Amino acid sequence: MANSAGSKKRARQAIKRRAHNGSLRSMVRTYLKKVDAAIEAGNQTEAQAAYALATSKLDKAADKGLYHKNKAARHKSRLSAKIKALA
Secondary structure (H helix, E strand, O other), X not given: OOOXXXXXXXXXXXXXXXXXXXXXXXXXXXXHHHHHHHHHHOOHHHHHHHHHHHHHHHHHHXXXXXXXXXXXXXXXXXXXXXXXXXX
């Protein structure tokens, strides 16, 4: 356990950061699920609108280091391919 004042502060910061990152990660997953739901429904226009929002959220999360940039790119690529397959 943390003993020095500095290490106690770092432990407190880590708890706050983990909670914040968890909420951001949850939000990104929600937007990705909205795209998947629109794809499953076969609604291409709705899927494209949801995809635009999801890519924005994914990119912002990747910029903050929440996701690796390649992981974000992989998600975007796969979703884009699914949406194009609807046509």
